[in-house]
Amino acid sequence: MRKTLTALALVMAGAVPALADIVVPNLSYRTGPFAANGIPYADGFADYFTLLNERDGGIGGEKIQVPECETAYNTEKGVECYEATKGTGAVVYNPLSTGITYQLIPKVTADGITLYTPGYGRTSSANGKVFANVFNYPANYWDGASIIIKNMLEQEGDSLEGKKIALIYHNSAYGKEPIATLQALAAKHSFELVEIPVDSPGQEQKSQWLQIRRDKPDYVIMYGWGVMNAVAIQEAVAIQYPMDHFYGIWWSGSENDVVPAGDAANGYKMISFHGTGADYPVYTDLKKYVYDAGKAAGDGSNPGNVLYSRGMYAAMVISEAIRKSQEIAGHAAVTPAEVRDGFEALDLTEARLAELGLPGFAQPIKATCDDHGGPGTAMIFQWDAATKKWNAVSDWLGADTEVIDPLVAADSAAFAAENAITERCN
């Protein structure tokens, strides 16, 4: 065993990447039951930083290093990845896993590094008064649940009274997040909520869909991820559930999820906090500097799809926050603490998005000391199986803050009490 340790020590000594520039680790998963969704996200994330490095020479003259570390959506590997990359001067983490996020929240707070979890993670980290180092703008799980209900209200003429809505969810921290919100909304709009858990990874859902077939809910909301999404959509097709009454949160609405069900998936709805498709001007530059130069991540089949766009969205927000921090600090080689300040001072306007080649791609964000949650808006998209495209079927919708704000306040207060955190920003 000592021999193994010595060998390991030798390997480790050589394994530390050269200290350089700004490090943004990409905690990705290209293996395991969640790989189908992890790969496009990781590709979009990496490609956007490659574009910045190739076209602009990085941000403010500093190259961005994006070392990749495979987590397989597993918390133990996530810890290993965090510890392995932390020492290289990493400024921000985006683990794309709610489980890993829960683990990293106390760690990044102790280490003074930023955790950016767009659309996932711990919802109440939107409260910057308690979560100094965690940012989850532009929208969170609870916003998502509320926006879906809002869209249903619009369809049903502003009343869901007596309706039955089923929530089919990944039985993990991620899937359980919206339950409290939906319960509060059920009380407010007097509909009945049926909770149907699916154990990870979710390849077997016969009994859940049998229950849906028996209960006949008016709407089904899905909080799924990985292989669970595609299976659920196929099962919904099998019981002939009306697809336009089936809604997915943004993690349950990618091409990989609907394509296996074929034409029958037509009409499936999902919500997203950013646009999709390869029609944005930024793709001209991506093609020129990244794809054609042979520097694309992965196999290059993903550009323009929903999760690729989301990976790119996260990379874009991170790069803008780094730019902001350089502006505040007055120098290009920013430290993790300065990047955190950049996140808190981020002011992403529509004009800036257009400048970046992403006009109308997302909503503007203006972060403040106590607001780490952003505008909380999203759009509803509907799948068109014939053209294999997601079409926007609503305008930007906002969440019901009257319901969500007290929930965020209560959950973050509980966290503050457990960890003896005094509120900032007062």
Add this chain to the structure above:
Amino acid sequence: MLYREAGDFKTSYASDSQTFPIRFDRWRYWAVVAVAFGVIPFVIDDYWANAVAVPFLIYAIAAIGLNILTGYCGQVSLGTGGFMAVGAYACYKLMTAFPEVSVLIHVLLAGGVTALVGVLFGLPSLRIKGFYLAVATLAAQFFLVWLFNKVPWFYNYSASGQITVPERTILGVAVTGANTPAWAKYLFCLVLLFVLAWVARNLTRGSVGRKWMAIRDMDIAAEIIGVNPLTTKLSAFAVSSFYIGIAGALFFAVYLGAVEVGEAFGIQKSFVVLFMIIIGGLGSIFGSFAGAAFLVLLPVLLKNVLVGQLGWATDLAAHVELMIVGGLIVAFLIYEPHGIAQLWKLAKEKLRLWPFPH
């Protein structure tokens, strides 16, 4: 050459039946203990503690626990993950209910709670054996995971069902929570492992262990010579679950800091610990250490070689890593079915005769 046994005489029964009868082995043991306690805490950093040392120490405790049940007493168990979950959730409930009590006591109590649960699920072992018992413990695994997911009381009604460890200190130094220094994490686990391994080694050498082994080798014969199967099997379940519960409590409180039961304590955890004792060596304390080291260190080592040194793509490296670990497991089972402990024993025999083998 390595083993100079000339002059190593035994003049009393006590010295002849000690754990390490060969002088050189004894010295090596003390050297390892001295390095583990006296050197590593001063040089360990966050990466080594969190990615290598702490998981190794915790899995070693779990492997010793399962080895007592499966390796020494012959009762196959696939419920390790579920019992670890009992330890973790018991520790969490105790820590949040009695914040003023030391975390060390909570960890030990969590082990005690798991021992009770283990005895409960061990009762069927009096009637069913072998594969059928494995299936019964598998039921325990699924039931316990379902229970901790289903009943919100266990996770204090948190929105996501995650349990997150609060910060606790021993003698003013944090041992749980994010502000824990690397050496404190390491030492806390090491002290527990040292004591538990020492107790396990001596239990298995004494009458209790002999009873377990008698039941393992042939339960009817054991019963005829006066071994009570009820107390023997249940004591094996109790002691084993106590160890596994402590491992689960440490896994949650010291290593990960936040867990959700399905992801951290699922069926794959039961298999990993079972692989550890099969590869390390059934019925051997050293084998538990060797198996834990093999399955914790090898993937990290391979990842660092393939991605860090050779610069492979992370997905390719992850796939190749699975293939190499899987291949090595199969190779081990073919070439040395008794595990690393047996290899070690053979090497030692050869070294004692070297350079004049007969």
